[in-house]
Amino acid sequence: MTSHLHHPLPALRMALLLALMLLLPLVAQAFGQEYYIGVVSRMLIFALAASSLNLILGFGGMVSLGHAAYFGAGAYTVGILMQNGVLSGWLSWPLAMLVGALLACLVGLISLRTKGVYFIMITLAFAQMIYYIVIGLEVKGGDESIRLPQRSSIGLNLSSDTTFHYVVLVLVSIFLLLIHRLINSRFGRVLQAIRENETRMEAIGYPVLRYKLVCFVIAGALASFAGALLANQNQFVSPGLLHWTQSGSLLVMVILGGAGYFSGGIIGAIAVLMLEEILSAYTIHWQLILGAILLGVVLLLPNGLASCLQRGSKA
Amino acid sequence: MDLAFAIENLLNGLQFGLMLFLLAAGLTLVFGIMDVVNLAHGSLYMAGAYFAATFTSLCGSFWAGLLLSVAATAAVGVLLEMAVFRRLYQRSHLSQLLATFALILIFNELARMIWGAQALTLNTPPVFSRPVELLPGFSYSSFRLFIIGTGLAVAALMYLIVVKTRLGMLVRAGASDREMAITMGIDIARVFTLLFAFGAALCALAGTLLGAILEVQVGMGESILILAFVVIVIGGVGSIRGALVGALLVGMVDTLSRSLLPAALRAIMAPEAAAGVGPSLASILIYVLMAAVLFFKPRGLFPARG
Numbered sequence: 001m002t003s004h005l006h007h008p009l010p011a012l013r014m015a016l017l018l019a020l021m022l023l024l025p026l027v028a029q030a031f032g033q034e035y036y037i038g039v040v041s042r043m044l045i046f047a048l049a050a051s052s053l054n055l056i057l058g059f060g061g062m063v064s065l066g067h068a069a070y071f072g073a074g075a076y077t078v079g080i081l082m083q084n085g086v087l088s089g090w091l092s093w094p095l096a097m098l099v100g101a102l103l104a105c106l107v108g109l110i111s112l113r114t115k116g117v118y119f120i121m122i123t124l125a126f127a128q129m130i131y132y133i134v135i136g137l138e139v140k141g142g143d144e145s146i147r148l149p150q151r152s153s154i155g156l157n158l159s160s161d162t163t164f165h166y167v168v169l170v171l172v173s174i175f176l177l178l179i180h181r182l183i184n185s186r187f188g189r190v191l192q193a194i195r196e197n198e199t200r201m202e203a204i205g206y207p208v209l210r211y212k213l214v215c216f217v218i219a220g221a222l223a224s225f226a227g228a229l230l231a232n233q234n235q236f237v238s239p240g241l242l243h244w245t246q247s248g249s250l251l252v253m254v255i256l257g258g259a260g261y262f263s264g265g266i267i268g269a270i271a272v273l274m275l276e277e278i279l280s281a282y283t284i285h286w287q288l289i290l291g292a293i294l295l296g297v298v299l300l301l302p303n304g305l306a307s308c309l310q311r312g313s314k315a
Numbered sequence: 316m317d318l319a320f321a322i323e324n325l326l327n328g329l330q331f332g333l334m335l336f337l338l339a340a341g342l343t344l345v346f347g348i349m350d351v352v353n354l355a356h357g358s359l360y361m362a363g364a365y366f367a368a369t370f371t372s373l374c375g376s377f378w379a380g381l382l383l384s385v386a387a388t389a390a391v392g393v394l395l396e397m398a399v400f401r402r403l404y405q406r407s408h409l410s411q412l413l414a415t416f417a418l419i420l421i422f423n424e425l426a427r428m429i430w431g432a433q434a435l436t437l438n439t440p441p442v443f444s445r446p447v448e449l450l451p452g453f454s455y456s457s458f459r460l461f462i463i464g465t466g467l468a469v470a471a472l473m474y475l476i477v478v479k480t481r482l483g484m485l486v487r488a489g490a491s492d493r494e495m496a497i498t499m500g501i502d503i504a505r506v507f508t509l510l511f512a513f514g515a516a517l518c519a520l521a522g523t524l525l526g527a528i529l530e531v532q533v534g535m536g537e538s539i540l541i542l543a544f545v546v547i548v549i550g551g552v553g554s555i556r557g558a559l560v561g562a563l564l565v566g567m568v569d570t571l572s573r574s575l576l577p578a579a580l581r582a583i584m585a586p587e588a589a590a591g592v593g594p595s596l597a598s599i600l601i602y603v604l605m606a607a608v609l610f611f612k613p614r615g616l617f618p619a620r621g
Contacts, residue, residue: 057409063408063409063412065412110606110610113610113613114609114613116408117346117352117408117548117552118548118609118613118614118615120352120408120412121544121545121548121605122548122605122606122609124541124544125545125602125605125606126602126606128541128598128599128602129599129602129603132595132596132598132599133595133599135595136592136594136595136596137595244537244541245537248354248412248416251412251413251416252413252416252417255409255410255412255413256413259409285424285427285428286424287420287421287423287424288420288421288424288425288428290417290420291417291418291419291420291421291424292417292421294413294414294416294417294420295399295414295417295418295421298410298413298414298417299399299402299414302406302407302410
């Protein structure tokens, strides 16, 4: 009998998913459907972004409605560096993570003093500030998006969607494994204990605020990295990435997938993006059906999709 | 500075603040009493504006459109409460966020299906077509004055209802200690259905009045929803007085910074740079205000719960 704070790696399912992601570009090419390579790369990128939000929301119990700030900050770091002639991904990707971490540190220091719905609102407030700052900076293109002349150079030819897909697959897999290690580490257990009963952990003598802040900063850095990858995927960066509805849709992915389950962010991101693809192919009013499905899931499956796949370990 | 310019902006700020209050009042009561985070509150505002535009063009009268819109939106509110919100009371804030975010998607797409993607215009009633001269040489839109009057009247009416009536007493009891209110035998569920309908009616009023100044379009609820949330967080969740003070603060800061900041910035930097920085700095000020209030008063200015 293992603790419910332990989250086993769903090895079989992950291996299947990995195999699918590995084979997909080949299949897509064989059928002349290269468009879907980009769709799947985007799913991977959002899986990382949603998992980083799941880290603070599902495991840390901090409901942030401002996660788009870090996501967008990563994308803009790559975009702005490229505008200034820095093309190397070896430089701009780690820098994007650093920017996200610093931003999260600053926001976390102030907003972690509040709780509950006030925390939701203050994280939203900070994200909105970043949004308006970026819109206001005329030099960065203002309301217009930044077009990237190429994808970041890392010594491979990333202009090929297939190569880029494999790079994304490797990087996202590494970071997801790191998240898995993290939530099962001592740090992760303390974090989940804080989520369950903050006062008690404080009383035992854990530096609760420091644990939460570290978690917040790690999540910010990871989201920022996902943003850097998305900037490369789309080859443009627009303020829409920073808008609060982007935070909202990341939140939707996590809750739909299952907050507090390791695979929650991954399942949620894939489910939402897949629904968008499928529904938008049938009707221009796909958002209506997406909304109805989300509403149905939240009313019938309170703990998200992962809860019915993974009955063994309850969040 | 020009006195007329200052008065005009103060009045605009007051007008916007009072409209924000109409939205924030419903939002804060639902939140304070039932503990439901309702992201779809802005959708009721949008619905109100669309209903008003439709009924006004059908009946040919702004006033008939306004009344019908208030009635229709209140009905939508009751339906929504019985079909969806009832199932969300006992659920976590997370489920509520997801469910009400889904409602935003549904409402926006329904509006697009019924009324199309193009923005509608809602004309102000002919009575208010001419500005009135408030001071010698200073004229102000009579319709905006009417909005200010309506906002003040609704605020006063709400004060009377909340402080003087039995229903208001139940609402206050629910907001300050929900569990105790339930224990004392208050049918809080029925109070809530009423409240939800009332909140929806206020949304329709704000949507109609602001829809006549701005445009009626899909997504109009989202930006103002965020401002309404800022208002109730500044004011203290569940507090009507807090909602009023917060709404006036936010309305004033937003309007004044939008009009005065660009002028001030032009004095210290190049005009092109000022034109770019001014509006976004003005948008940020609201959030700076909120962060500052929460820093000193983590539960808002007038916390409803002790």
